[in-house]
Amino acid sequence: MSEELAARGQTTAAQVRKDLSHFGSFGKRGLGYRVRELRASLQRIIGVDRPWRVALVGAGRIGLALFEYPAFRARGYECVAIVDSDPEKIGTVWGNLTIRGPEEFETIVASLDVELIILAVPGPAAQELAARAVDAGVKGILNFAPIRLNVPPRVPVEDVNLIMELEALSFAITQAQRDA
Amino acid sequence: MSEELAARGQTTAAQVRKDLSHFGSFGKRGLGYRVRELRASLQRIIGVDRPWRVALVGAGRIGLALFEYPAFRARGYECVAIVDSDPEKIGTVWGNLTIRGPEEFETIVASLDVELIILAVPGPAAQELAARAVDAGVKGILNFAPIRLNVPPRVPVEDVNLIMELEALSFAITQAQRDA
DNA sequence: GCATGTGAATAGGTTCACAGCC
DNA sequence: GGCTGTGAACCTATTCACATGC
Structure with a gap:
């Protein structure tokens, strides 16, 4: 009911x-x-009655945490590629995937039919990579960079901003203390 | 303007x-x-005109990623303790902190004046730890566990649910394709 | 009988547009 | 002259309450 x-x-x-x-x-x-x-x-x-092909952009700590988060795959989000710009990381293997360099990004998106990207890179790099992703055919972006991405309106973006979440807590607590 | x-x-x-x-x-x-x-x-x-004392509950990959995220400290959120239930991890040192066991949780919250916790543990453990945190005096919770925490209304909770963020993208894309 | 589905009523939030003040 | 602060108008979302159909 x-x-x-x-x-x-x-x-x-x-x-x-x-x-x-x-x-x-x-x-x-x-x-x-x-x-x-x-x-x-x-x-x-x-739209979750079928799998979604995802690329992880940014193989830092957040990227790794997300990559190893089993719930993603369980819910039908399959990571099919990892991209990072750090030469130390390129070529490294995570699970069954080899980390690729950013120059291969467009090829990867096109050849692997990537529909979504998880953008977990530092702020400055995010805008350029988002734009390239969209040009290459990506349809949606989960953005961890603390910037407002400028992409065409047809491409949905979900922002995850942990600082803002903490600030929401600080605000709620501060307000409550004031009212009391 | x-x-x-x-x-x-x-x-x-x-x-x-x-x-x-x-x-x-x-x-x-x-x-x-x-x-x-x-x-x-x-x-x-x-309420961000002063620092906030935070404890990290759960020293898994997400916990580590958050712990090493420099923006937290830069914005005044200082991690003063780490708790995990894994005996392998207890005693391990991250940065300047030693990971503590869950039995010390109440003592830690009280003695270190913890106001916020970042709850990054698997779903099943989350509710109990949240309740104990609240009893020990925690004022707000940033929750990464994919469950709805049952806490008194005076304690604000911010949920971070990455699956739901991805699903929001899937929905937006699916809708747009249908309209077209 | 009972819970859905939905118009009508209400509440809440956004936009408009302008009086007020620098 | 120009931009804020804010009532009024508007629009969207939630709640109410009941006709509808199992």
Whole structure:
């Protein structure tokens, strides 16, 4: 039931029903939802009913942590290439992949059908690599660089900015202390 | 001017002015804002005009990546302790810190005045550690575990869920392809 | 009878546009 | 003259409440 889904999702039953109604009608009145079917429908809507080919750009510590994060593959995000500009790292093998140099980037994206990149490089390099990725056909970017990437609007970008997350905590705590 | 701030923040001039008006009046009509002063005011409002003491809970790859991320310290978030439950890791030294076992957690939080924790442990362990952190006096949690932490409402939690970020990209791309 | 799906009502947030002040 | 700060208008999102259909 929407009530149970809401409890799990930290929201309200009405919200669940209204959100679902944007995409269709998935339940049965008087009964609720059949979970397997609903899940399958949502997976299709979100687009995670098929694997996605991902390239990791930046083989630093964040890149490594992400590369070894098993949940990615488990959820259908398959890392098919790693690129880094550090000559020390190029040629190194991680798992079943060899780290490539940035000059091969376009070739890799095209030949391996890379759809998404995880951009985990220092700020200054990020914009150029993002632009090259988009030109090479990448369709979306998960960006860890603390800059606002300038890419065409058709290419979605999700920013992960850990400093801002911590600052959100600092703000919430500071506010609460002031109110008290 | 609000116009310039908006351009940098990917928003509109009216939005910038309205947002600032929530906290006070910071500009001069006809002139715009004095950047140094505005920045100082905002830092005070957000609560980042002083350092914050942070403990890292979970010394896996994500923990390591975060620990070595220099921007944290640069922005005033100082890691004062590391906790992990792996006996192999306890006693290991990272930088100037020795990794401690979870049984010392409460002592550490109290004696070192830990205000925030970065929770980078596997899902199952996260809830218990979060609860213990809160009981020990932690005021906010940056949560990397893919679960919804159950903590009192006075303790803000920021979730970082990379799978959901990737899924947001998959959804945006899938939607765009459907519309086309 | 019971829970969905959905119009209507409400709340919240963004944009407009201009009075007020430098 | 020029830009802020802010009510008013607008738009979007959430909540309510009930008709609908199993």
